[in-house]
Amino acid sequence: MIRRRTTLLTGCTTLVLAVTLTACGGDGDVSAGGGDKPLSGRTVSVAGVWSGTEQQNFQKVLDAFTEQTGAETEFVSTGDNVSTVVGSKIEGGNAPDVVMVPQVGVLQQFAQEGWLQELSQTTQDSVDANFAPVWKNYGSVDGSLYGVYFKAAHKSTVWYSPDALAQAGVESPTTYDEMLTAGQTVSDSGLAAFAVAGQDGWTLTDWFENIYLSQAGPEKYDALAAHELKWTDASVVEALTTLGELFKDKQLIAGGQNGALNTDFPGSVEKVFGPQPEAGMVYEGDFVAAVAKDEYGRTIGEDANFFPFPAVDGGEPPVVSGGDAAVVIKEGKNQEAGMAFVEWLATPEAAAVWAGLGGYLSPNKSMDLAGYPDDVTRATAQSLIDAGDAVRFDMSDQAPAAFGGTKGAGEWKILQDFLRDPSDPSATAGQLEAAAAKAYQD
Structure with missing residues (x-):
């Protein structure tokens, strides 16, 4: 269970994750261990390219979000052609709430198509505090932040x-x-x-x-x-x-x-x-x-x-990197819950869930490197963080x-x-x- 205190703001909902959860509807504090939770009854659908072990590990991240907020989650694997699959779902009226976009070029395409919701001020503040500016740049289009890089790859x-x-x-x-x-x-x-x-x-x-x-x-x-x-x-x-x-x-x-x-x-x-x-x-x-x-x-x-x-x-x-950016789809049926999920992904607590499982790097410089399972992974993560704005995103993904x-x-x-x-x-x-x-x- 994630124990550090993190605040997520989305629309009229304020989620305080850890000891308490508070909803702006006036219900007061509720225990994270039981009782009603601010997003109980909501379902967040998340689409991404992951399968196999990666999908299983990401499911642990989804489960942690459910534990904290009460929101159910559903993962949809898109395969490699994420833009085609997501486009078809939007056209068919079955858009996911959140997409983990693996390419900067696809994120830009989605923004230009008008599919993306600009991320909340809370998310922007988290990105400013926790990420090197290069990651905000890769998640932005025309000065608006649309994506949070939750998972990074060190490709050097x-x-x-x-x-x-x-x-x-x-x-x-x-x-x-x-x-x-x-x-x-x-x-x-x-x-x-x-x-x-x-x-x-x-x-x-x-x-x-x-x-x-x-x-x-x-x-x-x-x-x-x-x-x-x-x-x-x-x-x-x-x-x-x-x-x-x-x-x-x-x-x-x-x-x-x-x-x-x-x-x-x-x-x-x-x-x-x-x-x-x-x-x-x-x-x-x-x-x-x-x-x-x-x-x-x-x-x-x-x-x-x-x-x-x-x-x-x-x-x-x-130092070439890649990564998966979480974006919120305008046509999703649970946009508010989707925004809350992305706000949480911008925190070091969310990154720590997958980090402990291995096969994962976070560009979030506030995540404690002790959360990685071995010295080699810690060294790789440190190298990525130390590179700062010298990191260049995978060219083909742009x-x-x-x-x-x-x-x-x-x-x-x-x-x-x-x-x-x-x-x-x-x-x-x-x-x-x-x-x-x-x-x-x-």
């Missing part, structure tokens, strides 16, 4: 088997060239260097983004993310060339290019941390740890660890979904083709620009 982490690196006699690298050299040594010792999840195009965009942010710098990263810089720019070709050095080296990638294209994200983690390892390292976000721990029984910090994505060509080490967030299309498909044949970075850059130009124009 390379996970490895300590045994594999120790057997190869290599240490954690600090530059990209050192990482490839270490990978060759791991390969010489009998394992492939990297498991690459090429079947999931989003993992390839993350590879590109880390290289590009470090190599080209944050100003060009921001310009490319906003399509103020064309994808045919020399900096893009240079980053693709750097990425291609990895993709074309069959010794570095488990199963070579075809093997990578037939490996999804969970499969890439299995190839490093499963019962029959095929590779020593896997690049992806902090969420690798949850799969390694929950699926393969790895102890984080002992037989599964990470090093920061290394600096490229003398640039700064990148783009229109047609370019940066659709299976078999746009950037995902083009980078899969590049993995298959990385021989012509300039041509790939041209394809990316054509797809981006169309998506941003539409």
